Amino acid sequence: MTRLVIRGARLLGAAAADLLVEDGVITEVGSVGAPRDAQVLDADGLVALPGLVDLHVHLREPGREDAETIATGSAAAAAGGFTAVFAMANTSPVTDTAEAAERILDLGRACGLTEVVPVGAVTKGLEGAELAELGLMARSRARVRVFSDDGHCVHDARIMRRALEYVKPFGGVVSQHAQDPRLAGREACCHEGEVSGRLGLPGWPGIAEESVVARDVMLARHTGSRVHVAHVSTAGTVEVVRWAKAQGIDVTAEVTPHHLALTTDLLVGYDPVFKVNPPLRPTEDVEALRAGLADGTIDAVATDHAPHARHDKEHAFVDAAFGMLGLETALSVVSDVMVRPGLLDWADVARVMSSAPARIGGLAHQGRDLAVGSPAHITLVDPDREVIVDAAASLSRSRNNPWHGRTLRGAVQATVHAGRVTHDVRSAADTGTTHRELTNATTGADL
Numbered sequence: 390m391t392r393l394v395i396r397g398a399r400l401l402g403a404a405a406a407d408l409l410v411e412d413g414v415i416t417e418v419g420s421v422g423a424p425r426d427a428q429v430l431d432a433d434g435l436v437a438l439p440g441l442v443d444l445h446v447h448l449r450e451p452g453r454e455d456a457e458t459i460a461t462g463s464a465a466a467a468a469g470g471f472t473a474v475f476a477m478a479n480t481s482p483v484t485d486t487a488e489a490a491e492r493i494l495d496l497g498r499a500c501g502l503t504e505v506v507p508v509g510a511v512t513k514g515l516e517g518a519e520l521a522e523l524g525l526m527a528r529s530r531a532r533v534r535v536f537s538d539d540g541h542c543v544h545d546a547r548i549m550r551r552a553l554e555y556v557k558p559f560g561g562v563v564s565q566h567a568q569d570p571r572l573a574g575r576e577a578c579c580h581e582g583e584v585s586g587r588l589g590l591p592g593w594p595g596i597a598e599e600s601v602v603a604r605d606v607m608l609a610r611h612t613g614s615r616v617h618v619a620h621v622s623t624a625g626t627v628e629v630v631r632w633a634k635a636q637g638i639d640v641t642a643e644v645t646p647h648h649l650a651l652t653t654d655l656l657v658g659y660d661p662v663f664k665v666n667p668p669l670r671p672t673e674d675v676e677a678l679r680a681g682l683a684d685g686t687i688d689a690v691a692t693d694h695a696p697h698a699r700h701d702k703e704h705a706f707v708d709a710a711f712g713m714l715g716l717e718t719a720l721s722v723v724s725d726v727m728v729r730p731g732l733l734d735w736a737d738v739a740r741v742m743s744s745a746p747a748r749i750g751g752l753a754h755q756g757r758d759l760a761v762g763s764p765a766h767i768t769l770v771d772p773d774r775e776v777i778v779d780a781a782a783s784l785s786r787s788r789n790n791p792w793h794g795r796t797l798r799g800a801v802q803a804t805v806h807a808g809r810v811t812h813d814v815r816s817a818a819d820t821g822t823t824h825r826e827l828t829n830a831t832t833g834a835d836l
Protein backbone atom coordinates (compact mmCIF):
# COMPACT_ATOMS: atom_id res chain seq x y z
CA MET A 390 0.00 0.00 0.00
CA THR A 391 1.29 3.52 -0.78
CA ARG A 392 0.61 6.13 1.87
CA LEU A 393 0.84 9.90 1.73
CA VAL A 394 0.15 12.32 4.56
CA ILE A 395 -0.55 15.97 3.77
CA ARG A 396 0.15 17.83 6.97
CA GLY A 397 -1.80 20.90 8.09
CA ALA A 398 -3.35 22.17 4.85
CA ARG A 399 -6.17 24.70 5.03
CA LEU A 400 -9.00 22.89 3.24
CA LEU A 401 -10.48 25.34 0.70
CA GLY A 402 -8.76 28.09 2.67
CA ALA A 403 -10.67 27.30 5.91
CA ALA A 404 -9.52 25.29 8.94
CA ALA A 405 -6.28 23.32 8.79
CA ALA A 406 -6.37 19.53 8.75
CA ASP A 407 -4.21 16.57 7.83
CA LEU A 408 -5.15 14.29 4.94
CA LEU A 409 -4.20 10.63 4.81
CA VAL A 410 -4.10 9.16 1.32
CA GLU A 411 -3.88 5.40 0.87
CA ASP A 412 -3.59 3.82 -2.58
CA GLY A 413 -4.89 6.95 -4.26
CA VAL A 414 -7.92 7.50 -2.03
CA ILE A 415 -8.43 9.94 0.86
CA THR A 416 -8.98 7.70 3.89
CA GLU A 417 -8.72 10.13 6.81
CA VAL A 418 -9.26 13.85 7.31
CA GLY A 419 -8.46 15.60 10.57
CA SER A 420 -5.56 14.86 12.85
CA VAL A 421 -3.58 12.04 11.31
CA GLY A 422 -0.68 10.23 12.94
CA ALA A 423 1.66 9.49 10.05
CA PRO A 424 2.25 5.77 9.52
CA ARG A 425 5.96 4.96 9.41
CA ASP A 426 5.99 4.10 5.72
CA ALA A 427 4.12 7.23 4.66
CA GLN A 428 5.49 10.01 2.46
CA VAL A 429 4.79 13.32 4.21
CA LEU A 430 4.01 16.63 2.53
CA ASP A 431 4.24 19.56 4.93
CA ALA A 432 1.40 21.86 3.89
CA ASP A 433 1.55 24.34 6.77
CA GLY A 434 0.11 27.64 5.52
CA LEU A 435 -0.99 26.17 2.21
CA VAL A 436 -4.53 26.03 0.84
CA ALA A 437 -5.73 22.59 -0.31
CA LEU A 438 -8.07 22.50 -3.29
CA PRO A 439 -9.49 19.54 -5.18
CA GLY A 440 -7.22 18.93 -8.20
CA LEU A 441 -7.77 21.54 -10.90
CA VAL A 442 -9.64 20.54 -14.07
CA ASP A 443 -9.14 22.36 -17.38
CA LEU A 444 -11.89 21.99 -19.97
CA HIS A 445 -9.86 23.51 -22.77
CA VAL A 446 -6.25 22.81 -23.72
CA HIS A 447 -4.37 22.21 -26.96
CA LEU A 448 -1.69 19.55 -26.56
CA ARG A 449 -0.78 19.49 -30.29
CA GLU A 450 -0.07 15.74 -30.37
CA PRO A 451 -0.51 14.14 -32.86
CA GLY A 452 0.78 16.35 -35.63
CA ARG A 453 2.55 19.33 -34.09
CA GLU A 454 4.96 17.79 -31.63
CA ASP A 455 7.32 20.68 -32.34
CA ALA A 456 4.92 22.90 -30.35
CA GLU A 457 3.82 20.54 -27.57
CA THR A 458 3.43 16.83 -26.83
CA ILE A 459 1.12 15.03 -24.47
CA ALA A 460 4.19 14.52 -22.24
CA THR A 461 5.27 18.18 -22.13
CA GLY A 462 1.67 19.39 -21.88
CA SER A 463 1.03 16.95 -19.02
CA ALA A 464 4.13 18.21 -17.20
CA ALA A 465 2.95 21.82 -17.63
CA ALA A 466 -0.50 20.78 -16.40
CA ALA A 467 0.89 19.12 -13.26
CA ALA A 468 3.03 22.19 -12.55
CA GLY A 469 -0.11 24.31 -12.89
CA GLY A 470 -2.01 22.19 -10.36
CA PHE A 471 -4.16 20.35 -12.90
CA THR A 472 -5.17 16.73 -12.37
CA ALA A 473 -7.31 16.57 -15.52
CA VAL A 474 -7.18 18.42 -18.83
CA PHE A 475 -9.47 18.17 -21.84
CA ALA A 476 -7.42 17.97 -25.03
CA MET A 477 -9.07 19.74 -27.95
CA ALA A 478 -9.67 17.86 -31.17
CA ASN A 479 -7.86 20.16 -33.62
CA THR A 480 -4.80 17.95 -33.93
CA SER A 481 -3.52 16.29 -37.08
CA PRO A 482 -5.22 13.94 -37.63
CA VAL A 483 -8.30 15.43 -36.00
CA THR A 484 -9.81 13.56 -33.03
CA ASP A 485 -12.97 12.62 -34.89
CA THR A 486 -13.00 8.84 -34.45
CA ALA A 487 -13.09 6.42 -31.52
CA GLU A 488 -9.58 5.19 -32.37
CA ALA A 489 -8.12 8.69 -32.38
CA ALA A 490 -9.75 9.44 -29.02
CA GLU A 491 -8.47 6.19 -27.48
CA ARG A 492 -4.96 6.94 -28.68
CA ILE A 493 -4.93 10.25 -26.84
CA LEU A 494 -6.33 8.63 -23.72
CA ASP A 495 -3.58 6.00 -23.82
CA LEU A 496 -0.78 8.52 -24.43
CA GLY A 497 -2.03 10.53 -21.45
CA ARG A 498 -2.14 7.45 -19.22
CA ALA A 499 1.36 6.47 -20.26
CA CYS A 500 2.62 9.87 -19.03
CA GLY A 501 0.63 9.54 -15.81
CA LEU A 502 1.11 13.16 -14.71
CA THR A 503 -2.48 14.29 -15.21
CA GLU A 504 -5.64 12.79 -16.66
CA VAL A 505 -5.75 13.62 -20.37
CA VAL A 506 -9.35 13.53 -21.57
CA PRO A 507 -9.91 13.65 -25.32
CA VAL A 508 -12.46 16.09 -26.70
CA GLY A 509 -14.16 14.74 -29.82
CA ALA A 510 -14.68 16.79 -32.95
CA VAL A 511 -18.29 17.74 -33.72
CA THR A 512 -17.77 17.46 -37.47
CA LYS A 513 -15.49 15.28 -39.56
CA GLY A 514 -12.13 16.95 -40.06
CA LEU A 515 -13.51 20.07 -38.30
CA GLU A 516 -14.92 20.98 -41.68
CA GLY A 517 -18.36 21.92 -40.39
CA ALA A 518 -20.18 19.84 -42.99
CA GLU A 519 -20.83 16.34 -41.65
CA LEU A 520 -21.18 15.07 -38.07
CA ALA A 521 -18.22 13.06 -36.77
CA GLU A 522 -18.66 9.65 -35.10
CA LEU A 523 -20.06 11.14 -31.90
CA GLY A 524 -21.74 7.95 -30.69
CA LEU A 525 -18.72 5.75 -31.36
CA MET A 526 -16.45 8.18 -29.53
CA ALA A 527 -18.88 8.25 -26.60
CA ARG A 528 -19.00 4.44 -26.43
CA SER A 529 -15.23 4.02 -26.85
CA ARG A 530 -12.79 3.38 -23.99
CA ALA A 531 -12.19 7.13 -24.04
CA ARG A 532 -15.85 7.74 -23.02
CA VAL A 533 -15.90 11.08 -24.84
CA ARG A 534 -18.51 13.47 -23.43
CA VAL A 535 -17.28 16.86 -24.64
CA PHE A 536 -17.43 17.60 -28.36
CA SER A 537 -15.99 20.68 -30.00
CA ASP A 538 -14.69 21.93 -33.32
CA ASP A 539 -12.65 24.45 -31.32
CA GLY A 540 -10.54 26.66 -33.51
CA HIS A 541 -13.57 26.67 -35.76
CA CYS A 542 -17.16 27.62 -35.03
CA VAL A 543 -19.94 25.13 -35.74
CA HIS A 544 -21.64 27.88 -37.72
CA ASP A 545 -24.25 25.84 -39.58
CA ALA A 546 -27.34 25.97 -37.35
CA ARG A 547 -28.63 22.68 -38.73
CA ILE A 548 -25.39 20.85 -37.87
CA MET A 549 -25.37 22.43 -34.42
CA ARG A 550 -28.95 21.32 -33.83
CA ARG A 551 -28.13 17.75 -34.93
CA ALA A 552 -25.05 17.63 -32.71
CA LEU A 553 -27.06 18.80 -29.70
CA GLU A 554 -29.74 16.18 -30.38
CA TYR A 555 -27.13 13.47 -30.83
CA VAL A 556 -25.20 14.04 -27.58
CA LYS A 557 -28.30 14.42 -25.40
CA PRO A 558 -29.08 10.70 -24.74
CA PHE A 559 -25.59 10.00 -23.37
CA GLY A 560 -25.25 13.23 -21.41
CA GLY A 561 -22.73 14.79 -23.77
CA VAL A 562 -22.17 18.48 -24.31
CA VAL A 563 -21.19 20.57 -27.32
CA SER A 564 -18.52 23.15 -26.51
CA GLN A 565 -18.85 25.94 -29.01
CA HIS A 566 -16.12 28.26 -30.26
CA ALA A 567 -18.58 31.06 -30.98
CA GLN A 568 -17.38 33.13 -33.92
CA ASP A 569 -19.61 33.97 -36.84
CA PRO A 570 -17.38 33.55 -39.89
CA ARG A 571 -19.24 36.28 -41.79
CA LEU A 572 -18.84 38.85 -39.02
CA ALA A 573 -15.26 37.87 -38.14
CA GLY A 574 -13.51 36.97 -41.34
CA ARG A 575 -10.21 35.25 -41.95
CA GLU A 576 -8.22 38.47 -41.93
CA ALA A 577 -9.52 39.62 -38.51
CA CYS A 578 -6.76 39.45 -35.92
CA CYS A 579 -7.87 41.53 -32.94
CA HIS A 580 -10.84 43.19 -31.27
CA GLU A 581 -12.62 45.67 -33.56
CA GLY A 582 -12.58 49.02 -31.81
CA GLU A 583 -10.58 52.12 -31.08
CA VAL A 584 -7.23 50.29 -30.76
CA SER A 585 -7.61 48.25 -33.98
CA GLY A 586 -8.50 51.46 -35.82
CA ARG A 587 -5.47 53.26 -34.46
CA LEU A 588 -3.10 50.36 -35.26
CA GLY A 589 -4.59 49.69 -38.68
CA LEU A 590 -5.29 46.06 -37.83
CA PRO A 591 -8.38 44.28 -39.17
CA GLY A 592 -10.62 43.65 -36.16
CA TRP A 593 -13.60 41.56 -35.27
CA PRO A 594 -16.55 42.79 -33.26
CA GLY A 595 -18.00 41.26 -30.10
CA ILE A 596 -21.25 40.65 -31.94
CA ALA A 597 -19.54 37.88 -33.96
CA GLU A 598 -19.37 35.91 -30.71
CA GLU A 599 -22.60 37.09 -29.11
CA SER A 600 -24.86 36.33 -32.09
CA VAL A 601 -23.69 32.69 -32.21
CA VAL A 602 -24.10 32.28 -28.43
CA ALA A 603 -27.63 33.71 -28.66
CA ARG A 604 -28.49 31.26 -31.42
CA ASP A 605 -26.95 28.33 -29.59
CA VAL A 606 -28.76 28.89 -26.30
CA MET A 607 -32.02 28.89 -28.28
CA LEU A 608 -30.98 25.66 -30.00
CA ALA A 609 -30.20 24.19 -26.57
CA ARG A 610 -33.65 25.21 -25.39
CA HIS A 611 -35.27 23.77 -28.51
CA THR A 612 -33.45 20.43 -28.27
CA GLY A 613 -33.44 20.21 -24.46
CA SER A 614 -29.75 19.50 -24.76
CA ARG A 615 -26.63 20.99 -23.21
CA VAL A 616 -24.39 23.62 -24.74
CA HIS A 617 -21.14 24.97 -23.34
CA VAL A 618 -19.72 28.32 -24.41
CA ALA A 619 -15.95 28.16 -24.77
CA HIS A 620 -13.79 31.19 -23.88
CA VAL A 621 -16.44 33.88 -23.31
CA SER A 622 -14.81 37.21 -24.15
CA THR A 623 -17.44 39.94 -24.18
CA ALA A 624 -19.89 41.64 -21.84
CA GLY A 625 -22.65 40.91 -24.36
CA THR A 626 -22.01 37.15 -24.15
CA VAL A 627 -22.15 37.31 -20.35
CA GLU A 628 -25.56 39.01 -20.69
CA VAL A 629 -26.86 36.34 -23.07
CA VAL A 630 -25.67 33.50 -20.83
CA ARG A 631 -27.16 35.19 -17.76
CA TRP A 632 -30.50 35.52 -19.55
CA ALA A 633 -30.41 31.92 -20.80
CA LYS A 634 -29.71 30.55 -17.32
CA ALA A 635 -32.59 32.59 -15.94
CA GLN A 636 -34.83 30.85 -18.50
CA GLY A 637 -33.63 27.45 -17.25
CA ILE A 638 -31.71 26.71 -20.45
CA ASP A 639 -28.96 24.12 -19.95
CA VAL A 640 -25.98 26.32 -20.79
CA THR A 641 -22.57 26.55 -19.15
CA ALA A 642 -19.67 28.87 -19.93
CA GLU A 643 -15.94 29.21 -19.38
CA VAL A 644 -13.56 32.16 -19.33
CA THR A 645 -9.79 32.12 -19.76
CA PRO A 646 -7.35 33.65 -17.27
CA HIS A 647 -6.05 35.95 -20.03
CA HIS A 648 -9.50 37.34 -20.80
CA LEU A 649 -9.92 38.02 -17.07
CA ALA A 650 -6.71 40.01 -16.89
CA LEU A 651 -5.42 41.37 -20.20
CA THR A 652 -6.92 44.03 -22.45
CA THR A 653 -6.69 44.99 -26.09
CA ASP A 654 -4.47 47.97 -25.17
CA LEU A 655 -1.54 45.54 -24.96
CA LEU A 656 -1.58 45.34 -28.76
CA VAL A 657 0.00 48.77 -29.16
CA GLY A 658 3.45 47.17 -29.37
CA TYR A 659 2.26 44.76 -32.10
CA ASP A 660 3.68 41.88 -30.04
CA PRO A 661 2.15 38.67 -31.43
CA VAL A 662 2.33 37.02 -27.99
CA PHE A 663 -0.90 38.94 -27.31
CA LYS A 664 -2.63 37.65 -30.46
CA VAL A 665 -5.31 35.23 -29.37
CA ASN A 666 -8.68 33.93 -30.51
CA PRO A 667 -11.08 35.26 -29.30
CA PRO A 668 -9.11 38.50 -29.05
CA LEU A 669 -8.25 40.48 -25.95
CA ARG A 670 -11.10 42.94 -25.37
CA PRO A 671 -11.45 46.41 -23.78
CA THR A 672 -11.62 47.01 -20.02
CA GLU A 673 -15.46 47.06 -19.96
CA ASP A 674 -15.54 43.50 -21.21
CA VAL A 675 -12.85 42.35 -18.77
CA GLU A 676 -14.86 43.82 -15.89
CA ALA A 677 -18.03 42.08 -17.09
CA LEU A 678 -16.17 38.76 -17.31
CA ARG A 679 -14.88 39.11 -13.75
CA ALA A 680 -18.37 39.98 -12.51
CA GLY A 681 -19.87 37.09 -14.48
CA LEU A 682 -17.41 34.62 -12.97
CA ALA A 683 -18.01 36.03 -9.48
CA ASP A 684 -21.81 35.77 -9.71
CA GLY A 685 -21.83 32.27 -11.25
CA THR A 686 -23.02 33.27 -14.74
CA ILE A 687 -19.69 31.92 -15.99
CA ASP A 688 -19.23 28.46 -14.51
CA ALA A 689 -15.56 27.72 -15.04
CA VAL A 690 -12.08 28.99 -15.77
CA ALA A 691 -10.42 27.17 -18.68
CA THR A 692 -7.01 28.07 -20.01
CA ASP A 693 -7.23 27.55 -23.79
CA HIS A 694 -3.52 26.69 -23.42
CA ALA A 695 -2.33 27.09 -27.01
CA PRO A 696 1.37 26.39 -27.51
CA HIS A 697 2.99 27.47 -30.78
CA ALA A 698 6.46 26.89 -32.18
CA ARG A 699 8.52 30.05 -32.67
CA HIS A 700 8.31 29.84 -36.44
CA ASP A 701 4.50 30.05 -36.24
CA LYS A 702 4.28 32.77 -33.62
CA GLU A 703 7.19 35.13 -34.25
CA HIS A 704 5.85 36.95 -37.27
CA ALA A 705 4.31 40.29 -38.08
CA PHE A 706 1.15 40.59 -35.97
CA VAL A 707 -1.26 39.91 -38.84
CA ASP A 708 0.57 36.73 -39.87
CA ALA A 709 1.28 35.18 -36.45
CA ALA A 710 -0.65 32.19 -35.11
CA PHE A 711 -3.43 32.78 -32.56
CA GLY A 712 -2.94 31.57 -29.00
CA MET A 713 -0.97 31.74 -25.76
CA LEU A 714 0.24 29.39 -23.04
CA GLY A 715 -1.87 29.13 -19.92
CA LEU A 716 -1.53 25.93 -17.88
CA GLU A 717 1.31 26.90 -15.57
CA THR A 718 0.05 30.41 -14.76
CA ALA A 719 -3.74 29.91 -14.54
CA LEU A 720 -4.04 29.55 -10.78
CA SER A 721 -1.70 32.50 -10.16
CA VAL A 722 -3.68 34.75 -12.50
CA VAL A 723 -7.00 33.78 -10.91
CA SER A 724 -5.47 34.33 -7.48
CA ASP A 725 -4.15 37.73 -8.53
CA VAL A 726 -7.19 39.16 -10.34
CA MET A 727 -10.08 37.37 -8.58
CA VAL A 728 -9.06 36.24 -5.06
CA ARG A 729 -6.90 39.17 -3.95
CA PRO A 730 -9.55 41.79 -4.81
CA GLY A 731 -12.17 39.67 -2.99
CA LEU A 732 -14.22 38.67 -6.03
CA LEU A 733 -13.73 34.95 -5.25
CA ASP A 734 -12.63 33.05 -2.15
CA TRP A 735 -10.75 29.74 -2.24
CA ALA A 736 -13.96 27.70 -2.04
CA ASP A 737 -15.12 29.59 -5.15
CA VAL A 738 -11.81 28.82 -6.87
CA ALA A 739 -12.38 25.13 -6.08
CA ARG A 740 -15.75 25.46 -7.79
CA VAL A 741 -14.70 27.34 -10.93
CA MET A 742 -11.40 25.52 -11.46
CA SER A 743 -12.31 22.00 -10.28
CA SER A 744 -15.84 20.87 -9.41
CA ALA A 745 -17.74 22.82 -12.08
CA PRO A 746 -15.45 21.87 -14.99
CA ALA A 747 -15.43 18.23 -13.78
CA ARG A 748 -19.22 18.21 -13.78
CA ILE A 749 -19.48 19.93 -17.18
CA GLY A 750 -17.02 17.43 -18.67
CA GLY A 751 -18.68 14.40 -17.07
CA LEU A 752 -15.74 13.36 -14.84
CA ALA A 753 -17.35 11.90 -11.71
CA HIS A 754 -14.00 11.10 -10.05
CA GLN A 755 -12.54 14.62 -10.40
CA GLY A 756 -13.56 17.83 -8.62
CA ARG A 757 -14.68 15.92 -5.54
CA ASP A 758 -14.77 17.21 -1.96
CA LEU A 759 -11.59 16.75 0.06
CA ALA A 760 -13.34 14.09 2.11
CA VAL A 761 -12.97 10.43 3.05
CA GLY A 762 -13.61 8.21 0.05
CA SER A 763 -12.70 10.79 -2.62
CA PRO A 764 -9.97 9.98 -5.11
CA ALA A 765 -6.82 11.87 -4.06
CA HIS A 766 -6.60 14.59 -6.68
CA ILE A 767 -5.32 17.54 -4.67
CA THR A 768 -3.72 20.90 -5.43
CA LEU A 769 -1.77 22.76 -2.75
CA VAL A 770 -1.55 26.51 -3.17
CA ASP A 771 0.59 29.08 -1.41
CA PRO A 772 -1.74 32.09 -1.39
CA ASP A 773 1.02 34.57 -0.60
CA ARG A 774 3.94 33.41 -2.73
CA GLU A 775 4.89 35.88 -5.44
CA VAL A 776 6.06 34.51 -8.71
CA ILE A 777 7.84 36.39 -11.44
CA VAL A 778 6.87 34.52 -14.58
CA ASP A 779 9.84 33.35 -16.63
CA ALA A 780 8.91 32.04 -20.08
CA ALA A 781 12.23 30.17 -20.31
CA ALA A 782 11.41 28.11 -17.19
CA SER A 783 8.22 26.67 -18.64
CA LEU A 784 7.73 22.92 -18.90
CA SER A 785 5.78 23.49 -22.10
CA ARG A 786 7.70 22.95 -25.30
CA SER A 787 6.62 26.42 -26.48
CA ARG A 788 7.47 29.91 -25.23
CA ASN A 789 4.45 32.02 -26.27
CA ASN A 790 3.84 33.14 -22.71
CA PRO A 791 2.01 36.49 -22.34
CA TRP A 792 2.82 36.67 -18.61
CA HIS A 793 6.59 36.69 -19.01
CA GLY A 794 8.16 39.17 -16.59
CA ARG A 795 4.97 39.79 -14.66
CA THR A 796 4.69 39.36 -10.91
CA LEU A 797 1.66 37.34 -9.80
CA ARG A 798 0.72 36.59 -6.21
CA GLY A 799 -0.52 33.12 -5.26
CA ALA A 800 1.01 29.97 -6.73
CA VAL A 801 0.68 26.22 -6.94
CA GLN A 802 3.05 24.58 -4.53
CA ALA A 803 2.33 20.89 -5.12
CA THR A 804 0.01 18.65 -7.08
CA VAL A 805 -1.21 15.19 -6.15
CA HIS A 806 -2.72 13.12 -8.94
CA ALA A 807 -4.33 9.81 -7.99
CA GLY A 808 -2.41 9.80 -4.72
CA ARG A 809 0.96 10.46 -6.33
CA VAL A 810 2.91 13.72 -6.04
CA THR A 811 3.26 14.92 -9.64
CA HIS A 812 4.69 18.33 -8.81
CA ASP A 813 6.35 19.81 -5.72
CA VAL A 814 8.08 23.17 -5.79
CA ARG A 815 9.86 22.70 -2.48
CA SER A 816 11.43 19.33 -3.09
CA ALA A 817 12.73 20.78 -6.36
CA ALA A 818 14.31 23.65 -4.38
CA ASP A 819 15.63 21.38 -1.60
CA THR A 820 17.52 19.13 -3.91
CA GLY A 821 18.80 22.00 -6.01
CA THR A 822 17.18 20.63 -9.14
CA THR A 823 14.96 22.60 -11.45
CA HIS A 824 11.29 21.66 -11.89
CA ARG A 825 12.17 20.29 -15.26
CA GLU A 826 14.76 17.94 -13.82
CA LEU A 827 12.45 16.89 -11.03
CA THR A 828 9.68 16.02 -13.43
CA ASN A 829 12.08 14.10 -15.59
CA ALA A 830 13.41 12.17 -12.65
CA THR A 831 9.95 11.38 -11.31
CA THR A 832 8.45 10.16 -14.52
CA GLY A 833 11.25 9.15 -16.78
CA ALA A 834 9.28 10.94 -19.46
CA ASP A 835 11.30 12.28 -22.33
CA LEU A 836 10.72 16.00 -22.22
Ligand SMILES: [Zn+2]
Binds near residue numbers: 539540619
Ligand atom coordinates in the same frame (compact mmCIF):
# COMPACT_ATOMS: atom_id res chain seq x y z
ZN1 LIG B 1 -11.46 28.33 -29.43
